Amino acid sequence: MAYVAVKGGERAIDNAHAWLAEDRRGNPDIPEITLEQIQAQQARAVDRVMAEGALYDPGLAALAIKQAQGDLIEAAFLLRAYRTTLPRFGYAEPVDTGAMQIRRRISAVFKDLPGGQILGPTYDYTHRLLDFALAAGGTPPAAALAEAPGEPVMPVYTILRQEGMIEPDSNSDPDPADITREPLTFPATRDVRLQTLARGDEGFLLAMGYSTQRGWGGTHPFVGEIRVGEVTVEITPPELGFPIDIGDVTLTECQMINQFTGSKTKPPQFTRGYGLVFGHAERKAMGMALVDRALRSEEFNEDATAPAQNPEFVLYHADNIEGTGFVEHLKLPHYVDFQSELESLRRMRAAAEKEAAE
């Protein structure tokens, strides 16, 4: 029999893509899903894709989800690859989460507080029972309306700060690093760490945060506050010299209050871990805050022995676009390397057999 070197890679790729398109569409008798439907009814998926894709655009995120057949990491990758090609018009001013239009705001450390506890649209107290009525569809009854708070809701951190009980904000860096332009290097400053975590994989941050609760780098966390809502994004065009409003984004912010620290010269005070994520994403914001605090162990002279306290380990493995690429690259042909391993192993085995025979 004759062996012919494999040809036709190009045709195989075209055929695979055609099949994929068919597979994506599914049964053509069922109406095609629209981007509006995804954006409106799969909003948490859209939020996750925007956060991990590091691009705030619900419409494009919905398109990415549709294109990726609901594979959210693939969708985040599509968004990331797109964002790289966008021109950079300028850098936004720091957003003011204190001025957030609150939709949800809870604190685990005070029973009541100015601005109150606002549950908002949460799954927290739903019973996890499959809702078979939902399967049939329909419009839910309208939820009760409350008066919007007239003024900004004071962050819990500000309340604690009045007493000096918690560490102050670190000085805002006027020129923070930009992890989308500069490669990660170590030691990594907190701005770099927070940026990396903010677009890190939700599952990874969840697992890392969870590990700190189980003793792998414990930080004695309390949820000082979680708030979800809209904040205004502003840029200052150089030709104007003052900030202008370019739109709103939905953010989830978690201020974690952690074990206190102190020294001979500084009275003890609580420390903080911080999480800030695009969209409504409490699980991720909390995981991020736990990991942020764990990564500050060196700053507080704590023993750094757990994985969540190791900046290289956490920051190099938080990105699911990098992770999925490298894990999945094992699918690519490696037969040249495998061949070299085969030959090497054959030689070793031959030598061992010869030695055994002698």
Place this chain on the structure above:
Amino acid sequence: MSIDLPGFADPVADAQSAFRAVLDALARPGQIRAAGTGLTPPAPLNPAAAAMLLTLADADTTVYLGPAFADAADWVRFHCGTQVTDSPADATFILADALPNLTALPNGTDEEPQSGATILLQIPALTGGPARIIHGPGLATPTTLSPQGLPPDFAAQWATNHAQFPRGIDLILCAGDHLLALPRSLSIREP
């Protein structure tokens, strides 16, 4: 105003060919390559040095212009969008018409040797000067070159630079619309 003078006619293609010229020049030290042909930068900037700035400098770099190039500063700022610095110690690229004191320039660290500066040195001609023998990566055998306008003790100054390898300064010699490059990995001696 010097900014009225144009930059690259075709910014994408011209930057690509100028880059390949300098990449090749650094990879094959001593070989002369054309760069910036047709450019009309403000005097005394020559086309090769201008092409290097247009190709490599931008908002992420800082450029130090030697005193002779004060009239070209606006052009460099406008066409490269780069920061022009007063201090060579902070510069990514140093444009000069006389070899600066190499020990006063950033030469990187043992861990980050790539942060050593690049000098764009404008000289009268790439040939016709005193002979110097170069050897190192990029060269199958030692090669002689003879640029004009280098200081008489150039080989000794370079020896200090080369001795710090992997730290060091890289030198691109520009004359008219031609250049040659001397990477820090090179050893240079007089015949």
Place this chain on the structure above:
Amino acid sequence: MIGYNFAYLDEQTKRMIRRALLKAVAIPGHQVPFGSREMPLPYGWGTGGIQITAAILGQTDTLKVIDQGADDTTNAVSIRRFFAKTAGVATTTRTPEATVIQTRHRIPETKLREDQIIVYQVPQPEPLSKLEPRRAETKRMHALAEYGPMHVKLYEDITRFGQISISYDYPVMVNHRYLMAPSPIPAFDNPKMHMMPALQLFGAGREKRIYAVPPYTSVQSLDFEDHPFRAVRAPHTCALCNARDSYLDEVVVDDTGRRMFVCSDTDHCETRREAGHEGTGEPVAQAAE
């Protein structure tokens, strides 16, 4: 391609990569960090090589892309198409016709020339990574040229297996200074890197590192006097072109385990067959000698 710049990358990104490339050439074997971008292909699938190729490619270049030595493997096809689409450059499968060759896992059998550039796709640029996962630490080791632990590792191999067990991505010393990962080429290809007339560029997109070996630069595979480096290939001839010195792929042709050995470099094999060389076309019963 409408809406995208020539060769996909924007000019600012190209400048950043070009600056890194120049420093990489000036410091042979040293890994230069760069602001690697997300590409429309996954990390680990050649994004580092693609970014370098995009930064060096011009309209007059002729590009060849190989994976495992072959022009027709799916990932090579995919990358070649990417550049045909975004840069409109000429492509070729003929090694001598190419001005830029992007490769994964092989160096062509045909000797490369001074007017060619070879771009390697690199999954793991850090040759010390298997000994020391902390990059802050490996960076320090490179700074001090502290490569003793790598020699110890190789020597442990010899004690354990009677020989060095690394068969690909075999570490090399560049310009007598930097320990370098040659990318996962078979050790068989390592000697081709030594004093190669072509410029060799290496891109690791996910790990965000670029490095280079200038032409005519010393590249030595690590070894010991009593255990010299050996370039190993399957001890067979190519069943298609009868080559005795090329690197061979092993193809299983039936359920009884019969093997056929054929050139991994498909262009080399085709060129030889066109020149009249012919193999037996027959499989061999056993893989071993």
